Structures are given as C-alpha cells and as structure tokens.
Amino acid sequence: MCLDDYIVSCIDKEPPLLATLNRKAHIDLLRPRMIAGHLQGRILKMLVRMQQPKRILEIGTYTGYATLCLAEGLPEDGEIHTIEIDDEMEDFIRNQFEQTVLKNKIHLHTGDALEMIPRLEGSFDMVFIDADKRDYCEYYESVFDKVRKGGIILADNTLWNGKVLEEPHPNDKQTIGIIRFNEMIAKDTRIEKVILPLRDGLTVIYKK
Secondary structure (H helix, E strand, O other): OOHHHHHHHOOOOOOHHHHHHHHHHHHHOOOHHHOOHHHHHHHHHHHHHHHOOOEEEEEOOOOOHHHHHHHHOOOOOOEEEEEEOOHHHHHHHHHHHHOOOOHHHEEEEEOOHHHHHHHOOOOEEEEEEOOOHHHHHHHHHHHHOOEEEEEEEEEEOOOHHHHHHOOOOOOOHHHHHHHHHHHHHHHOOOEEEEEEOOOOOEEEEEEO
C-alpha cells in the first residue's frame, strides 16, 4: 500500500455518486486526471464546511466532480455558480447534477469565464479557480473585487507536476501561466496565502 492509498483509507469515503462519476470519467473522457478525485474532493468539502460560504464561484467545471464536493459542504441557504467554457461537456455535467439532491444549489454557466464573471451579480465568499492555466492571473484579477473581505480563493494545480521548478519552454504557455500566477500572488499584499502540496498543488488565499 502506498501513502496515498493509506491516506484515502483513513478519511471519509467517496460518496457513491462521485465514485461513479470518477469511474465514468476514466472510461469516457480523454483527460480523467483533471477531476479533483477522492482526497482533494474531501478537502474541498471540508474547507467549505469550515468557512460556511453562502456563495461560491467555481471557474472551470469539467465533469462537475469538484462542484459536487463544494456543494456538499454548503449551508442550507448556500449556492454555487460554476463556469465551463467547453459546451460539449454541458450534457455530461448536467446529467451528474440532476442525480444529486444538491442540484438546486448549483448554477451552471457555459462560456468564457473572463466574459461571464463581470456579468455575475453580487459578491462571493469563496472562489475555486481550476480552468485554463494560461489565464490564472486574469481570472484572479477579474474575480478579486467580487470576493468579500475575509473570503477565500482557492487555485488548483499551482505546483504543476513540479514544472514550476524548471525553466519553461517558450511554447509551454500553461506552465508559464502558473509560474506567472504564483509570482503575482507572492507579491500581493492584499492577501494571505499558502500552497498545500496536495496532488498538483492547491493555493489557499485569504482576502484581508
């Protein structure tokens, strides 16, 4: 047994709907590793439980796995808005959401997040960024003023398989985007931040 397997054996079990979604992603989709997975999913739920946000914004839905984990931790009157740019994933995503009692808490938006974020009304207590790595800085700046003081921003994949330690190839725009984001966050005095070495790295940002 590896350490990851041991950790998973000692934490809350993956809910049946998410376990089924996990298997379905590995069978039907080209990039199943992009889903949050059991451990990260339970951590996302726990962070929501601890923070008790009323409104969450997720940038990058993919299969809806992380969306469902975030929604699990919401208070009774909480809601999550999630944005996915790939309209070919919409039927897959909606099918997952229709199977959960949490479906009325979830609002799916299809389109370019940088175009849609300014149109969203109200503020958010938590934001989860997990979309095109090339645009992480732009997502962050676009959403920052919509996050209330004391709110949380989570950014996934910020260690990017260790590529952040290497000089990126000029054509590797994803790695360049992550490095640029990490450097920007490090200098931002409006926030407190920490990177958790979870999977590909999860940055937790507190807006002061």
